[in-house]
Amino acid sequence: MKRADHQRAQQFIDACQVEGISPEERTWLDSHLSACEPCSQHAGATERAIQAFRSVHIDTDPALVQATQARVRARAREIHEEAERMRPVWISAVLALVVTVASAPYIWQGLEWLAGKFGAPAWVFQFGFFWFWLIPCLVAAAALAGGLLGEQHAERFQVK
Amino acid sequence: MSTAAFFYISVMKQENAEIVQGLRRRNPDLLDQLIERYHYRLMRYLLHLTGNRETAEDVFQETWVRVLERGHQYNGKAKFETWLFSVARHLVIDLFRKKKPASLEVLRGSGEDTGPIEIESTGQPSPFEFAVGREESAHIGLAMGHLNPVYREVLMLRFQEELSLNEITRVVDAPLPTVKTRLYRGLRALRSRVEEAGLESEKS
Ligand SMILES: [Zn+2]
Numbered sequence: 001m002k003r004a005d006h007q008r009a010q011q012f013i014d015a016c017q018v019e020g021i022s023p024e025e026r027t028w029l030d031s032h033l034s035a036c037e038p039c040s041q042h043a044g045a046t047e048r049a050i051q052a053f054r055s056v057h058i059d060t061d062p063a064l065v066q067a068t069q070a071r072v073r074a075r076a077r078e079i080h081e082e083a084e085r086m087r088p089v090w091i092s093a094v095l096a097l098v099v100t101v102a103s104a105p106y107i108w109q110g111l112e113w114l115a116g117k118f119g120a121p122a123w124v125f126q127f128g129f130f131w132f133w134l135i136p137c138l139v140a141a142a143a144l145a146g147g148l149l150g151e152q153h154a155e156r157f158q159v160k
Numbered sequence: 161m162s163t164a165a166f167f168y169i170s171v172m173k174q175e176n177a178e179i180v181q182g183l184r185r186r187n188p189d190l191l192d193q194l195i196e197r198y199h200y201r202l203m204r205y206l207l208h209l210t211g212n213r214e215t216a217e218d219v220f221q222e223t224w225v226r227v228l229e230r231g232h233q234y235n236g237k238a239k240f241e242t243w244l245f246s247v248a249r250h251l252v253i254d255l256f257r258k259k260k261p262a263s264l265e266v267l268r269g270s271g272e273d274t275g276p277i278e279i280e281s282t283g284q285p286s287p288f289e290f291a292v293g294r295e296e297s298a299h300i301g302l303a304m305g306h307l308n309p310v311y312r313e314v315l316m317l318r319f320q321e322e323l324s325l326n327e328i329t330r331v332v333d334a335p336l337p338t339v340k341t342r343l344y345r346g347l348r349a350l351r352s353r354v355e356e357a358g359l360e361s362e363k364s
Pocket residue numbers: 005006009032036037038039040
């Protein structure tokens with residue numbers, strides 16, 4: 001037998017375990033192993049190594065499982081409470097946006113009328129209208145900031 | 161496809177769908193069950209990856225908190241354990257980024273040829289020395305402890321978790337050729353370590 005045959009056989013032995021070999025390669029390998037002692041020993045050593053690896057047992061601590069379950073439950077409660085706390089804020093922000101959009105034409109007309117009545121220049125009521133539009137954005141920003149602060153608080157809480 | 165295989169796949173899909181729904185709702189009862197069911201396998205993976213029990217236990221807890229927080233990211237297409245292991249792996253990488261950048265390079269795969277690394281030396285026995293069930297287990301445990309974690313990781317996923325090569329690529333976030341290279345090199349290293357350990361146990 002040539003040296004290349006032994007190399008090929010040993011490559012197939014490893015490939016069997018890693019990614020598999022074709023039926024033709026299997027047949028060739030089996031016939032080589034039946035006639036070659038060193039390659040048979042190599043196959044045996046590979047099998048033993050994998051068996052040894054599979055036999056490694058890890059000790060686990062039941063207290064760790066319980067502690068983890070308790071920690072996860074506590075965190076789930078926190079997340080739930082956070083969502084509950086934020087809900088009215090988001091509802092208010094959405095309502096504010098809806099009311100703003102719906103009342104925009106009236107506010108525009110009202111401010112225009114007021115500006116005309118007091119002889120103020122157009123930019124004054126336009127500036128007022130700009131702030132009126134900005135309110136829902138400010139509410140939403142405040143809600144978001146509140147949420148982020150809440151999350152930061154929760155993260156601080158979970159540090160052991 | 162055989163009837164048994166079809167049945168197995170349907171059951172797995174059903175189970176995954178239940179996990180997806182439960183995780184989206186952040187159902188604490190489901191999480192309790194998952195922690196109970198996967199604790200051994202996750203702990204084994206973390207021990208192989210970190211080589212340190214204390215670190216593994218910390219990351220273990222952190223992983224389940226992360227599963228609760230980011231559970232909506234699991235889509236049920238892959239096995240739950242592949243997603244679980246990849247979550248744990250990211251946490252280990254984050255931890256090493258803070259602690260030891262050199263160890264991080266090994267886990268990323270850029271240090272594959274650098275040989276075994278000491279992730280953390282606490283002066284305590286390696287977790288693999290707690291191996292039981294066979295007379296030569298102490299020697300085998302030592303042999304495992306000396307393997308490069310990047311090899312130990314893929315060997316564990318292939319030979320203990322019985323994951324397919326594609327599933328391993330998802331866990332370790334590396335292309336298929338890299339995973340194969342690690343497996344072939346890992347298998348060679350494992351074989352020589354186990355043979356050495358066998359010789360040692362015969363001597364003693
Ligand atoms: Zn041969």
